[in-house]
Amino acid sequence: MLVQRLMIKDPHTISDRTSVQEAIHLMQDKSIRHLPVVDKSQKLIGWATLSDMKQGLLPAMVTGLSVADIMVKNPITLHPDDDVEVAARVIYDKKIGGMPVVDDDKKVVGVMTVTDLLNAFIKIMGMLTNGTRLDVNVGAEPHGFEKVSAIIRNQGGEIVSVGIASHITDKRVHYFRLKKCTAEPIIKALDKEGYETVSSSG
Numbered sequence: 736m737l738v739q740r741l742m743i744k745d746p747h748t749i750s751d752r753t754s755v756q757e758a759i760h761l762m763q764d765k766s767i768r769h770l771p772v773v774d775k776s777q778k779l780i781g782w783a784t785l786s787d788m789k790q791g792l793l794p795a796m797v798t799g800l801s802v803a804d805i806m807v808k809n810p811i812t813l814h815p816d817d818d819v820e821v822a823a824r825v826i827y828d829k830k831i832g833g834m835p836v837v838d839d840d841k842k843v844v845g846v847m848t849v850t851d852l853l854n855a856f857i858k859i860m861g862m863l864t865n866g867t868r869l870d871v872n873v874g875a876e877p878h879g880f881e882k883v884s885a886i887i888r889n890q891g892g893e894i895v896s897v898g899i900a901s902h903i904t905d906k907r908v909h910y911f912r913l914k915k916c917t918a919e920p921i922i923k924a925l926d927k928e929g930y931e932t933v934s935s936s937g
Contacts, residue, residue, distance in 0.1 A: 736818070736855070737815065737816055737817065737819065738813050738814070738815055738816070738817045738818070738819055738821075738822055738836055738847055739815035739816065739836075739845070740819075741819060741851050741854075742813075742815070742844075742845030742846060742851065743846045743848070744845050745844075745845075746767075746770075746771060746835075746843065746845060746846040747765055747767065747770060748770060748771045748772070748773045748777070748843060749761065749770050749771075749783065749802060750772065750773065750775075750802075751772050751774075751780060751781060751801065751803035751806065752801055752802070752803065753772075753801065753802045754801055754802070755791050755792055755795035755800060755801065755802060756792065756795070756796075758788050759789060759792065762785045762788070763785075767785075768784060768785040768832060768833070768848070769782065769783070769784055769832065769833045769835075769846060769848065770782075770783040771783075771835040772802060772803075772806050773842075773843055776842065777842045778837075778840070778841045778842050778843075779810070779812065779837050779841055779842070779843050780808075781802070781803070781806035781808050781810065782806060782807040782810035782834075782835055783802055783805070783806045783807070784807070784832065787805055787806070787807070788802075790805075791804070791805040811825060811831070811834050812835050812836065812837050813825075813834050813835070813847055814836065814837065814838070814839075815836055815838065819855065822834065822847050823852050826847075826852065832848060833847060833848035833849060834846070834847050865915050865937075866912055866913055866914055866915050867892075867912075867913045867914070867915055867916050867918050867935070867936070867937035868910065868911065868912050868935065868936045868937055869887070869892075869910075869911045869913065869918060869921065869922070869925075870908055870910050870911075870933040870934045870935070871883050871908065871909055871932050872906040872907060872908050872932075872933055873907050873909050873930065874929070874930065875907060880897075880909060883909065883925065883930055884897075884911075886921070886924050886925055886928060886930070887911060887913065889924070890920050890921040891920075891921075892911075892913045892914075892921050893913055893916070894911055894912070894913055895912045895913060896912045897911055897912070906931075906933070913937075915937065918935045918937070
């Protein structure tokens with residue numbers, strides 16, 4: 736999935752001459768925590784965060800500092816054609832809350848935040864749907880995932896999404912999210928074939 740499908744398009748922006756107070760007010764008024772700082776051509780020149788602006792508020796009131804003095808210069812950016820996984824990795828590695836999205840001319844076309852990535856993950860995994868979840872140890876044998884998936888389908892289960900435990904354990908647990916169904920027949924069929932259902936819900 737590309738960044739352009741998930742980013743906030745046509746985001747609010749400010750200039751580097753904006754006062755810190757004005758930047759904070761805009762963020763609070765629009766319920767946002769990040770603002771791209773642009774020049775007259777809408778090209779990115781900085782990145783303002785609510786936390787940075789709040790920390791700089793008192794010095795700004797005393798000395799007249801503007802956004803230009805506090806903003807992040809040369810911020811990390813994304814391109815609309817970047818993969819969402821790239822965005823997730825950068826945000827995770829750099830421990831940042833979001834990034835501006837710029838086109839080939841460095842003009843701001845969007846913003847990508849942790850919240851956007853979380854919303855996408857929730858939708859992809861179907862977490863808000865009224866469904867059934869089975870956590871199954873697919874075992875170390877080859878094609879374990881395919882066999883478990885087939886058993887679930889043969890018992891009338893419709894798989895919405897599958898997650899895999901990233902941490903290393905003695906089990907290879909896959910998280911199957913299904914459309915709402917009765918889990919017991921599926922669990923019994925899995926057990927009969929030697930597959931352990933670690934937990935179930937829904």
